[in-house]
Amino acid sequence: MIEATGRPAGARSAVVVGGGLAGTTAALRLADAGLRTTLVETRPRLGGLAFSFRRDSAAGPLTVDNGQHVHLRCCTAYLWLLERLGASALAPLQRRLDIPVLDVGRARARAGRIGRVALPVPFHLVPGLAAYPHLSLAEKASVGRAALALRRLDPADPALDGVDFATWLHRHGQSERAIDALWDLVGVATLNAHAEHASMGLAAKVFKTGLLSSPGAADVGWARVPLGEIHDGLARSALEESGVRTLLRAKARTLGTGSDGGRRVVVEHGGETEEFDADVVVLAVPQREAHALLPEQALAEPDALLDIGTAPILNVHVVYDRKVLRRPFLAALGSPVQWVFDRTASSGLTGGGQYVAVSQSAAGAEIDAPVAELRAKYLPELERLLPAARGAGVRDFFVTRERTATFDAAPGVGRLRPGPRTRAAGVYLAGAWTDTGWPATMESAVRSGAAAAREALRGIGRAGEANPVPGTEGRAVA
Structure with a gap:
């Protein structure tokens, strides 16, 4: 039958x-x-929401990811899926955590990095934190103490879910500068929420798993196609x-x-x-x-x-007539720009130039802004971050929006x-x-x-x- x-x-x-x-x-x-x-x-x-589309651009045909996605070495289930699909080589991980961080909010732009060395947890982060130029010596010491306190937490504790991340950080001596230059730098991208709007339970999961579980847990991977x-x-x-x-x-x-x-x-x-x-x-x-x-x-x-609830993500896409970004990606401080990625190779861009994507999480204030308004805002900001963009021709500028990109990570x-x-x-x-x-x-x-x-x-x-x-x-x- x-x-x-x-x-x-x-x-x-x-x-x-x-x-x-x-x-x-x-x-x-x-x-x-x-x-x-x-x-x-x-x-x-x-x-x-992990999809691509074709765009007939003034720079030529492009294959565009609707939004930038990254994964970490601690994302064991996602790594399993990549292997199951035969795609592991198409989305490799860094050999070792290395995030360039450029601060343009001061009189002179200053470059730094978030990285690790080959030492056991938590010592794998100590040299990088010590050399991080965007925090004072006192702020670095305070970050270390907060990290040790966070390591003792159980992210599944229901009590943590009712507390916002910023309140916990302030209770543990974190300055606004430390929150902006370190905790939110990572947290906004992973939680799609600023510290004051994010569940402490979810924040603890991110930082404890990504930075404090094993030395290589936070090594970054992204699709090269x-x-x-x-x-x-x-x-x-x-x-x-x-x-x-x-x-x-x-x-x-x-x-x-x-x-x-x-x-x-x-x-x-x-x-x-x-x-x-x-x-x-x-x-x-x-x-x-x-x-x-x-x-x-x-x-x-x-x-x-x-x-x-849901939370939006905005992506700003710019095709320049020359190379303006020398790294695969960077994070920004002192600017509305959060993260910038080089998408030239994966897009199929031909005829020279470079395609960069600006990924903006927790973008509720801008998700419905007109393209012209976003262009007027982000092109000058990219010139502040990337000196090579000053005077470069813009071959294409467009925006993708996901108004319900993620669930709202609120307390x-x-x-x-x-x-x-x-x-x-x-x-x-x-x-x-x-x-x-x-x-x-x-x-x-x-x-x-x-x-x-x-x-x-x-x-x-x-x-x-x-x-x-x-x-x-x-x-x-x-």
Whole structure:
């Protein structure tokens, strides 16, 4: 007997709704464990917010990443996904942490670095902190004491979730300069929130894991090719090789109970409606979409999903007629600019020149600003940071905006984030916004997909049929 979905009677099956990093991970894990898996994605591509697009620019055709994404050596689940997709060589890590930091807020611009040496934790950071020119000697000593206090914290302590990071920093003797020049330099980029608006629990997770867990934990990696090549192209190939049926431009409309007690998902695609009966359904979509699809009583507090806020990220893209940035990337102080990346090679820019991308997290004040206003603001700032940009011709200038790029890492968000299990049999949640213990990063997304697949397999008595994703073993689930 063949069901409407085309699966043999008695075969275990799964539907994953959402083709971002969380959904891709969940689908691969379920398929690897032998489930007949269908992945449903509304967009014409995979990758979620880690995507690329083509732009016909005055500088020639470009392949543009919608936003700059980086990962760290401590992002073990994301590194697993890169390996699973055959993409490890396309997004390599630094040999050793090295972040150039340029301060242009003083009479004379001053360059410094955040780096590490080959010593045990926490001594691996001591020489770099001692040489960091953007803090006074007293501020450096105070930073060291705060780091030791932070190392003793448990990021999962619910009490930390109700405190903002800035309050904790001030209690531990941190000056406004230290917050700006060090804590927020790292924190804004990873939390998508300034210290005064960020959960101390999430901040503790970032700094304890990234800087104080192992010497190389914070070594930086980034894609040397367009993100779409990895998280769309290679992801599609990996899913196909695993036997996953991928439906693009498809929309899951309803989620109900099937005739055999499993789950029934109604999907619209290609102008038609198809019904899927599945043993497992993973909703790997943003929190509001998940709320709309979840069966009644699936969560103890379903409306808590609607209370999880969102935070924007703005990216400013500039193509110059000459090379203006001599490093792969740099961070800025004393300027509205946060981080600048060289995207020339990955974009396919031809005919000389250089393409740089300015990544602006926690960009609520500017996310809706007109392009002309952003151009008038950021081109002069780039000239302050990059002397070679002074007098350089601008071949193209454009902006990409993600108004709901991440969940809002505000104090109290931890109690709102659900785990992968729901009260509805066979229904699981994934997404960077779920309770992974991490902020809204690619690492959190992959961990959530792995957790949802693990719980789904456990729910059908197949828990031992998928090897754990590194770093996700034993994570408590709600």
